[in-house]
Amino acid sequence: MGRRSANIVAAIATALWFAIFAMGRDLSYSVYEQGPGIFPSSGQLDGYMVAPLVVAFGIAIAAWCFNAAQRWYWLLGTLAAVTLVSIIPYMLGYSGGV
Incomplete structure (x- = not known):
């Protein structure tokens, strides 16, 4: 994977x-709007918020x-691709599953 493609994926x-x-x-603010004394856990x-x-x-x-190091772009591309693929299982838990 070249420098340009790794940077685009990242x-x-x-x-x-x-x-x-x-x-x-926005979801955590909507919990506050439900009424007094209701806060997100x-x-x-x-x-x-924190994990993403x-x-x-x-x-x-x-x-x-x-x-900055001018090397190992394949590692950057792989890392970025893994995080892109990990969005799918994260969103299943985020939305409560399907």
Whole structure:
């Protein structure tokens, strides 16, 4: 996998995981709107916001490091592709399964 294709896959994966974070942020705010004294649990916050943000920043930092090192683009592409594929099982748990 070349430099350009690895960076494109990493950018797509980062954008998708950040979009999942944004959806989770909106979901956690909707819990607050249900009434006084109703707050999202720490598990909901971790699942909706923290995990997607960690993955998105992890991919972005990996892309930055691999581009600075000017090598191992195949590893960056593989890492980004694995995170893209892992969106499917994550979303099954995120939505309660099908």
